[in-house]
Amino acid sequence: MKQSLYIAFKYLLFHKIRTLILVASIGIIIFLPNGLQKLIEESESQMMARADSTPLVIGTKGSSTDLVINSLYFRQEKIENMTMKTNGELKETGLGYPIPLLSTFKARGFSIAGTNLDYFNFRKLIISKGRKFSFVGECVIGSRVAEKLDITVSDSLISSPENYFDFAGVYPLKMEVVGVLQETNTPDDYTIFTDLKTNWIIMGLGHGHQDLSKTLDQSVILNRDSSNVTANAKLFMYNEITKQNLESFHFHGSPENYPITSIIFVPKDIKSGTILRGKFEAREILNQIVVPSKVVETLLQSIFRIKQIFNTVFVLVGFATLLILGLIVALSLRLRKDEIHTMFTIGSSKAKIFEILGLELLILVLSSFLFALALYFVTGYFVNDFINYFII
Amino acid sequence: MIELSDIKFSYPNSEFHLSIDSLLIGTGEKTAVIGPSGFGKTTMLNLIAGILIPEYGSVIIKEKEINHLQDSERRNFRIKEIGFVFQDFKLLEYLNVLDNILLPFRINKSLSLTKEILENAQELAASINIEDKLYKHPSKLSHGERQRVAICRALLNKPSLILADEPTGNLDPANKAHIMDILFDYVDNYSSTLITVTHDYALLSGFDEVLDFEKLNIGI
Numbered sequence: 001m002k003q004s005l006y007i008a009f010k011y012l013l014f015h016k017i018r019t020l021i022l023v024a025s026i027g028i029i030i031f032l033p034n035g036l037q038k039l040i041e042e043s044e045s046q047m048m049a050r051a052d053s054t055p056l057v058i059g060t061k062g063s064s065t066d067l068v069i070n071s072l073y074f075r076q077e078k079i080e081n082m083t084m085k086t087n088g089e090l091k092e093t094g095l096g097y098p099i100p101l102l103s104t105f106k107a108r109g110f111s112i113a114g115t116n117l118d119y120f121n122f123r124k125l126i127i128s129k130g131r132k133f134s135f136v137g138e139c140v141i142g143s144r145v146a147e148k149l150d151i152t153v154s155d156s157l158i159s160s161p162e163n164y165f166d167f168a169g170v171y172p173l174k175m176e177v178v179g180v181l182q183e184t185n186t187p188d189d190y191t192i193f194t195d196l197k198t199n200w201i202i203m204g205l206g207h208g209h210q211d212l213s214k215t216l217d218q219s220v221i222l223n224r225d226s227s228n229v230t231a232n233a234k235l236f237m238y239n240e241i242t243k244q245n246l247e248s249f250h251f252h253g254s255p256e257n258y259p260i261t262s263i264i265f266v267p268k269d270i271k272s273g274t275i276l277r278g279k280f281e282a283r284e285i286l287n288q289i290v291v292p293s294k295v296v297e298t299l300l301q302s303i304f305r306i307k308q309i310f311n312t313v314f315v316l317v318g319f320a321t322l323l324i325l326g327l328i329v330a331l332s333l334r335l336r337k338d339e340i341h342t343m344f345t346i347g348s349s350k351a352k353i354f355e356i357l358g359l360e361l362l363i364l365v366l367s368s369f370l371f372a373l374a375l376y377f378v379t380g381y382f383v384n385d386f387i388n389y390f391i392i
Numbered sequence: 393m394i395e396l397s398d399i400k401f402s403y404p405n406s407e408f409h410l411s412i413d414s415l416l417i418g419t420g421e422k423t424a425v426i427g428p429s430g431f432g433k434t435t436m437l438n439l440i441a442g443i444l445i446p447e448y449g450s451v452i453i454k455e456k457e458i459n460h461l462q463d464s465e466r467r468n469f470r471i472k473e474i475g476f477v478f479q480d481f482k483l484l485e486y487l488n489v490l491d492n493i494l495l496p497f498r499i500n501k502s503l504s505l506t507k508e509i510l511e512n513a514q515e516l517a518a519s520i521n522i523e524d525k526l527y528k529h530p531s532k533l534s535h536g537e538r539q540r541v542a543i544c545r546a547l548l549n550k551p552s553l554i555l556a557d558e559p560t561g562n563l564d565p566a567n568k569a570h571i572m573d574i575l576f577d578y579v580d581n582y583s584s585t586l587i588t589v590t591h592d593y594a595l596l597s598g599f600d601e602v603l604d605f606e607k608l609n610i611g612i
Contacts, residue, residue, distance in 0.1 A: 014487075014529075347468075349463075
């Protein structure tokens with residue numbers, strides 16, 4: 001057996017590329033159904049855990065799936081904004097506390113989520129470096145953002161402009177990173193957190209500019225009277241909030257009309273949650289209220305249906321692969337007719353020749369299983385990417 | 393002594409028939425077998441080796457009627473007593489030279505691969521000037537070198553009978569002479585018997601006997 005194994009290994013090593021192609025193709029066929037099963041199970045468990053930990057989500061009426069995905073994963077689905085007025089109304093109910101969210105912008109590919117510090121306590125987020133944000137213009141980044149962008153505390157991030165041709169619209173804002181979160185294996189790892197006001201500044205609802213009462217450059221001034229100064233487009237707008245220009249930042253309009261995309265509501269108890277849902281049904285509060293776990297359950301049911309189709313496809317592909325493998329073995333035996341005859345002539349028994357060929361096949365199949373197993377374990381590292389790219 | 397008598401052999405679904413009434417080859421003799429292609433020279437070698445079994449008649453080697461032995465007995469006899477050399481070398485491309493030489497010891501339970509055998513293989517390789525090729529694959533060798541490897545493989549177990557099927561068919565004149573010298577030296581040193589099928593009449597002078605299939609009316 002030892003000598004047969006030696007010859008079988010030598011054959012497979014000599015035909016490295018052929019062996020690798022066979023191992024990879026058989027391995028992938030073994031891996032695919034199991035890997036997909038693992039991905040779906042892990043995704044289900046992660047998505048349900050995220051949904052279960054979020055009791056209620058409130059947003060404008062429309063797609064409940066988009067609302068939940070935006071609020072839980074900051075995926076910036078196009079949902080209509082609501083106003084801070086609803087946040088105030090919810091606070092006044094005394095049934096729990098609302099956490100407003102505004103997720104419209106991105107910086108270097110990662111979503112910016114405007115919220116308040118209650119969100120950190122609610123999600124039990126721990127700062128691994130630095131501190132939470134205290135002033136406008138500051139941000140706290142998730143662990144994966146820090147890792148992928150290779151940035152840390154005291155570095156800066158610039159928000160991406162929504163539309164390069166919208167000169168009157170959103171301006172990029174340079175934000176200072178003041179904290180990095182500990183890894184949580186949730187979408188929070190991939191998010192940049194700022195205060196709501198910082199988001200509103202990016203939106204253009206608040207801004208800072210040179211002090212017109214002190215400026216000496218008369219070419220900026222269009223009109224000046226005792227109570228008002230009107231400036232032209234030459235007025236310098238700050239695109240970074242610093243200690244020096246912080247005081248010049250101000251907001252226009254009523255704060256209760258400022259936009260937010262959704263609200264996470266944390267009821268005091270189950271009863272409070274039920275009462276609040278009743279208020280929405282009674283139309284005491286406009287907008288919609290959803291229980292994320294129910295929405296995610298519906299989403300996952302669709303995925304399971306697709307998975308069943310995939311499983312059928314994999315069985316057919318597996319069967320086809322086995323046929324091709326059989327053909328390869330048959331063709332290989334034909335090609336090796338001379339070699340087999342030589343071994344027989346110099347004294348090998350037929351059983352010994354079959355043993356060598358069988359061991360070659362066994363090594364191939366075992367290597368394929370090992371390759372599939374390695375892929376299976378590696379799959380675990382891509383669950384978050386799988387959720388991000390294929391499920392939501 | 394090798395004795396073939398009343399041999400009749402045919403391949404299934406073929407018009408080929410081989411018949412040998414009587415053939416004696418003495419121990420230690422160097423016999424060349426000549427004759428046109430298709431007359432059954434290689435078939436005769438395979439019958440002597442016990443790879444093919446005649447329909448009638450007997451093949452007796454060292455007083456053993458090998459065509460009446462069990463498969464395993466016949467194989468064991470072949471492993472221990474017969475060394476094969478082919479025209480196209482029959483080396484395994486995926487094994488290096490040393491592994492090719494040792495192949496009979498790796499594929500036969502009755503032969504054990506010991507340190508002594510390994511040393512013998514290296515000495516034998518050195519004696520025919522291929523000691524520096526031991527870890528190369530056959531595709532990296534010239535035809536002459538490949539045939540020397542095949543001879544090494546055939547002689548390592550010190551067989552009492554060497555069956556060579558056109559061993560010089562693929563070689564240039566210098567290599568032909570060298571290969572035949574190696575085989576003749578072995579036969580002389582170990583009192584072995586050599587039966588060589590050849591089409592090369594220039595080599596016949598080195599043989600004790602020449603068996604012409606056409607003249608002896610052996611074959612189809």
